[in-house]
Amino acid sequence: xxxxxxxxxxxxxxxxxxxxxxxxxxxxxxxxxxxxxxxxxxxxxxxxxxxxxxxxxxxxxxxxxxxxxxxxxxxxxxxxxxxxxxxxxxxxxxxxxxxxxxxxxxxxxxxxxxxxxxxxxxxxxxxxxxxxxxxxxxxxxxxxxxxxxxxxxxxxxxxxxxxxxxxxxxxxxxxxxxxxxxxxxxxxxxxxxxxxxxxxxxxxxxxxxxxxxxxxxxxxxxxxxxxxxxxxxxxxxxxxxxxxxxxxxxxxxxxxxxxxxxxxxxxxxxxxxxxxxxxxxxxxxxxxxxxxxxxxxxxxxxxxxxxxxxxxxxxxxxxxxxxxxxxxxxxxxxxxxxxxxxxxxxxxxxxxxxxxxxxxxxxxxxxxxxxxxxxx
Amino acid sequence: xxxxxxxxxxxxxxxxxxxxxxxxxxxxxxxxxxxxxxxxxxxxxxxxxxxxxxxxxxxxxxxxxxxxxxxxxxxxxxxxxxxxxxxxxxxxxxxxxxxxxxxxxxxxxxxxxxxxxxxxxxxxxxxxxxxxxxxxxxxxxxxxxxxxxxxxxxxxxxxxxxxxxxxxxxxxxxxxxxxxxxxxxxxxxxxxxxxxxxxxxxxxxxxxxxxxxxxxxxxxxxxxxxxxxxxxxxxxxxxxxxxxxxxxxxxxxxxxxxxxxxxxxxxxxxxxxxxxxxxxxxxxxxxxxxxxxxxxxxxxxxxxxxxxxxxxxxxxxxxxxxxxxxxxxxxxxxxxxxxxxxxxxxxxxxxxxxxxxxxxxxxxxxxxxxxxxxxx
DNA sequence: AGGCTTTAGTCAGGAGTCCTCACCAAGCGG
DNA sequence: CCGCTTGGTGAGGACTCCTGACTAAAGCCT
Numbered sequence: 054x055x056x057x058x059x060x061x062x063x064x065x066x067x068x069x070x071x072x073x074x075x076x077x078x079x080x081x082x083x084x085x086x087x088x089x090x091x092x093x094x095x096x097x098x099x100x101x102x103x104x105x106x107x108x109x110x111x112x113x114x115x116x117x118x119x120x121x122x123x124x125x126x127x128x129x130x131x132x133x134x135x136x137x138x139x140x141x142x143x144x145x146x147x148x149x150x151x152x153x154x155x156x157x158x159x160x161x162x163x164x165x166x167x168x169x170x171x172x173x174x175x176x177x178x179x180x181x182x183x184x185x186x187x188x189x190x191x192x193x194x195x196x197x198x199x200x201x202x203x204x205x206x207x208x209x210x211x212x213x214x215x216x217x218x219x220x221x222x223x224x225x226x227x228x229x230x231x232x233x234x235x236x237x238x239x240x241x242x243x244x245x246x247x248x249x250x251x252x253x254x255x256x257x258x259x260x261x262x263x264x265x266x267x268x269x270x271x272x273x274x275x276x277x278x279x280x281x282x283x284x285x286x287x288x289x290x291x292x293x294x295x296x297x298x299x300x301x302x303x304x305x306x307x308x309x310x311x312x313x314x315x316x317x318x319x320x321x322x323x324x325x326x327x328x329x330x331x332x333x334x335x336x337x338x339x340x341x342x343x344x345x346x347x348x349x350x351x352x353x354x355x356x357x358x359x360x361x362x363x364x365x366x367x368x369x370x371x372x373x374x375x376x377x378x379x380x381x382x383x384x385x386x387x388x389x390x391x392x393x394x395x396x397x398x399x400x401x402x403x404x405x406x407x408x409x410x411x412x413x414x415x416x417x418x419x420x421x422x423x424x425x426x427x428x429x
Numbered sequence: 430x431x432x433x434x435x436x437x438x439x440x441x442x443x444x445x446x447x448x449x450x451x452x453x454x455x456x457x458x459x460x461x462x463x464x465x466x467x468x469x470x471x472x473x474x475x476x477x478x479x480x481x482x483x484x485x486x487x488x489x490x491x492x493x494x495x496x497x498x499x500x501x502x503x504x505x506x507x508x509x510x511x512x513x514x515x516x517x518x519x520x521x522x523x524x525x526x527x528x529x530x531x532x533x534x535x536x537x538x539x540x541x542x543x544x545x546x547x548x549x550x551x552x553x554x555x556x557x558x559x560x561x562x563x564x565x566x567x568x569x570x571x572x573x574x575x576x577x578x579x580x581x582x583x584x585x586x587x588x589x590x591x592x593x594x595x596x597x598x599x600x601x602x603x604x605x606x607x608x609x610x611x612x613x614x615x616x617x618x619x620x621x622x623x624x625x626x627x628x629x630x631x632x633x634x635x636x637x638x639x640x641x642x643x644x645x646x647x648x649x650x651x652x653x654x655x656x657x658x659x660x661x662x663x664x665x666x667x668x669x670x671x672x673x674x675x676x677x678x679x680x681x682x683x684x685x686x687x688x689x690x691x692x693x694x695x696x697x698x699x700x701x702x703x704x705x706x707x708x709x710x711x712x713x714x715x716x717x718x719x720x721x722x723x724x725x726x727x728x729x730x731x732x733x734x735x736x737x738x739x740x741x742x743x744x745x746x747x748x749x750x751x752x753x754x755x756x757x758x759x760x761x762x763x764x765x766x767x768x769x770x771x772x773x774x775x776x777x778x779x780x781x782x783x784x785x786x787x788x789x790x791x792x793x794x795x796x797x798x799x800x801x802x803x804x805x
Numbered sequence: 806a807g808g809c810t811t812t813a814g815t816c817a818g819g820a821g822t823c824c825t826c827a828c829c830a831a832g833c834g835g
Numbered sequence: 836c837c838g839c840t841t842g843g844t845g846a847g848g849a850c851t852c853c854t855g856a857c858t859a860a861a862g863c864c865t
Contacts, residue, residue, distance in 0.1 A: 068822085068823085083841095083842065084842070084843065085841075085842050085843075086842095093823085094823070094824055095843070095844085096823085096824080096825090096843090096844070096845080097822080097823060097824075099844065100823090116831090116832095120832085120833090120840085120841070121834085121839080121840050121841065122831075122832060122833075122839080122840040122841025122842070123831040123832050123833095123840080123841050123842045123843085124832060124841090124842080125841080125842050126842085126843085204771070213771060262663070263662055263663040275740065277740075279655065279660045279662070279667075280658065280660075280661065282656065282658075284655045284656075284660070284741070285655075285656065285742075286639055286742025286743060287638070287742055287774075288742055288773070289742070291655075291740065291741050291742040292740065292742075293739040293740060293742070294739070295739075296736060296739045296769070297674075297736045297739065297740065298673070298674040298675060298676065298732055298736050299674060357674070359672065360672060360673045360736075361740065363669040363670070363671075363673065364667065364669060364670060364673065364737065364740075365660070365662055365667050366661070366662025366663055366664055366666040366667040366668075366669070367663060393672070395580070395666070395669070397664070398663075444851085444852085459812095459814090460813070460814065469852085469853095470852075470853055471814070472814090472815070472816085472852085472854090473851085473852060474814095475814065475815070476851090492813095492860090496811085496812070496861085496862085497810080497811050497812065497861075497862060497863080498810075498811035498812025498860075498862070499812050499814085499860040499861050499862090500812085500813080500860070501812075501813050502813080502814085806865105808863105808864085809863085809864080809865095810861105810863075811860100811861085811862080812861080812862100813858100813860080813861100814857100814858085814860100815857080815858075816855105816857075816858090817854105817855090817857095818853105818855090818856105819852105819853085819854085819855105820851100820852085820853080820854100821852080821853100822851080822852100823848105823850080823851100824847105824848085824849080825846105825847090825849105826846090826847090826848105827844105827845085827846085827847105828843100828844080828845075828846095829843085829844080829845095830841100830842080830844100831840100831841085831842080831843105832839105832840085832841080832842100833838105833839085833840080833841105834837105834838090834839080835836100835837090835838085835839100
């Protein structure tokens, strides 16, 4: 007969949350250690732990025999109480992880998709990976986060067809696809946003609250962290930079090209023949060779970075993606921002490079999984 | 002897805050009415009111004789317990208001500044207005918000000299100027941000969480609301659009101008001879007359709006300022955004036109004034 | 005028949370 | 074996919120 005391409930759940977070962040701690790290009193921690043991989130382990005094009973997160799925879908295929509340990765599944990538094949791979991971789970799946390498409406979970979509053809509705596969509504966002969260969690953006990250690969996108929070926009589509206005000298002509960023890339000859994707390998090669057309692309990117740095006043500009991390790009952006009066942002290449979106999706999944326990 | 119970304190202050907000929003309410609107129980409200009466924030009034049953004792915010100052400094001079916790304007002071505006004269006017308002105040001044019509670092309160500052010459340090004049550190921000808050409080942006507002007047700027919060950037300088890349057909030539927005305005001949300010009156006249150069400015603005709409995915784009609200500008932006695939933002002219920054600064001042009571 | 109805505000008791202090339990070292 | 150190639990106090009952006061009706 729990009475409806919203404020007291809030208070209790606040304590529980602290305790749970402490155990999750360092499994095997004792009640006393939790009390020390959280600042709560020992009795309060005991009380909270009792509640959490009752719900099944926590499990008691063996006693430790290491220290001086009495051995304490260790506390661990019980994966059987609920897990989360973090999945990344992109041109390279689908990768997914089954993660526990304490961040442990319990299982990983990969599934390649043959090019050209169709939304049908990608959707099938997504479903298969999720189904496999869900069956691996020792407990119910309570959170699913999905990274999609295309603009996606995070309210509906549908991939949005912008005029010049980078790699996908056809429509993809992640929420609809995973309807019966997974018991919860997935949180869907585009890969650049997740990559920025990864960079914040364990990369160059750690501890920085205002970040502009440019992702330059087959597709081009941006993610914005402002006041420590991701900027999503009304539909979660924020970060589109392909249509940002840009200037660049055109190839074989003396006239300047003035167009959108993707228009410049096309005019300079770096779009793949089919589709609207950037020819990353050739662009990287030309950047390595200091070819003028490639350097013109760098200038165009730098101009976009400058305009956006003026608009957003970030503390840090992160360059990521297959050709975004190239020295020539980083140098061009650094120089342009340095010449711009009033802009003080530092420029740095991304540090998290392997499956960065997956890392970000995982971090968010664990956070959300933690949250599922204080509502109930 | 209040014990150090952070969480319980938080709880109590949460109740107090609700009660105080209820009284502030509708002065003259009774305890019972507060209980009804806040959802708290009558005894809890009485307890909270007792605390607030004790600190002096609230005052008891006469009994009401309107209704059916027993007349309740009315509650009012006591202005003598603390007031706030909202001040707007711009090319037109300085305007300031003394506001009470319930939003009542207790006094207004204006002071014109002769052109050309120097930072010295503006600073003097600012100090005089603040000093006069502070002496008008029935109680201590606890919050000061200042709107400055120039880029300003909200951490330091200093006006930042960007390469092409719109109207001010010389440096201006608001925090330093008001050091002895006012007993608290002022919250300083640029006028566009405050104007957006005004638009959110009582204008076209009411209830919308993701807004891009362009302010086009003597100076040009933008403000961004994302997730219901203002985007400030690392130094509070976010919103600079003068250096956004833009395209426009040049005057008297067939070649397109490709430059920053302010560069386009200059190339089209709408910059004032002295300084880097836009010649608003002439631009408005030419927009009225449908002159090609003026319409070219509209196109340049529309291009910038489109690029930023793609980047930020706002739900609403607000156009404000002396020439920003012009039909030709609104039409151009509406058309351009309508043609852009994937952008669904609606476009609307600003509704709060008279001293919009002051309105926003006032709203924030009242909020902050409310906050000063729950910390203590 | 007096009683009834309605509303305002307070008092008392119960539930729930947190804290401090004290106590018991269990290891390790001398 | 005894003392020291550390882990965990009770008891009591303080504080908050709530519900329900009670008093106070004003208007309406007979």
